[in-house]
Every structure is written in structure tokens, then in C-alpha cells.
Amino acid sequence: MWLVYDSEEKLVLVTNSYSEALAEYKLLKNSWKDFIDENNEFNGDERVILARIEKDFYPYETDEETPEGDNYWDWRESIY
Structure with missing residues (x-):
């Protein structure tokens, strides 16, 4: 399992x-490079991360339905 993070968009994928x-x-890396080259702006916190996920808790x-007809929610952890 993989994730992509962007300092502006946060968790992207x-x-x-x-x-x-x-x-x-x-795509995101090139977008940042193009933006900085075109606008000559650089804050120093621009970051794009590609990371392998080891564990995921969500x-x-x-x-199962509640008496009101909504579904119950529970927690799950996946380990990759």
C-alpha cells in the first residue's frame, strides 16, 4: 500500500x-517545480512525499444497523 502527500493538498492518494x-x-513534483520556476516564489515548506504504508488504522x-436505521461504525487496522 502506498500514499502520496503534498504540502498544500495534504493526503492526496x-x-x-x-x-x-x-x-x-x-505529477505533483513537476507541478511544484513549474510553479516555483514560473512565479519565482519559494517558501521552503514545499514537499511531495511518496511513502510505503506499513499500517493503516481507519x-x-x-x-449492523442502529435503531434509527443508520449503520454502526467500527475501527479496523490493516498491516501490509
């Missing part, structure tokens, strides 16, 4: 596909 993550990383909607 989470995917099982390395090639998809790498393509998004390259909420998910269960199949």
Missing part, C-alpha cells in the same frame, strides 16, 4: 498500485 502512486508523485461502516 492511498493506493495498492505503486505505479499509480509514482505517477501521482511525479473507521469503517459495519453491516
Whole structure:
């Protein structure tokens, strides 16, 4: 599992596909380079990250319904 992070957009992508993550990383990296070259602005906190995810903790909607008819939520952790 892979993630792409951008200092402005924050978490951009989470995917099982390395090639998809790498393509998004390259796109964002080139966008930052082009922006800085064209505008001559540089703050120093511009950052794009491609990272492999080892663990992922997140909420998910269960199949169980509340008395009001909404689904219950629970937590799940995936280890890759």
C-alpha cells in the first residue's frame, strides 16, 4: 500500500498500485517545480512525499444497523 502527500493538498492518494502512486508523485513534483520556476516564489515548506504504508488504522461502516436505521461504525487496522 502506498500514499502520496503534498504540502498544500495534504493526503492526496492511498493506493495498492505503486505505479499509480509514482505517477501521482511525479505529477505533483513537476507541478511544484513549474510553479516555483514560473512565479519565482519559494517558501521552503514545499514537499511531495511518496511513502510505503506499513499500517493503516481507519473507521469503517459495519453491516449492523442502529435503531434509527443508520449503520454502526467500527475501527479496523490493516498491516501490509
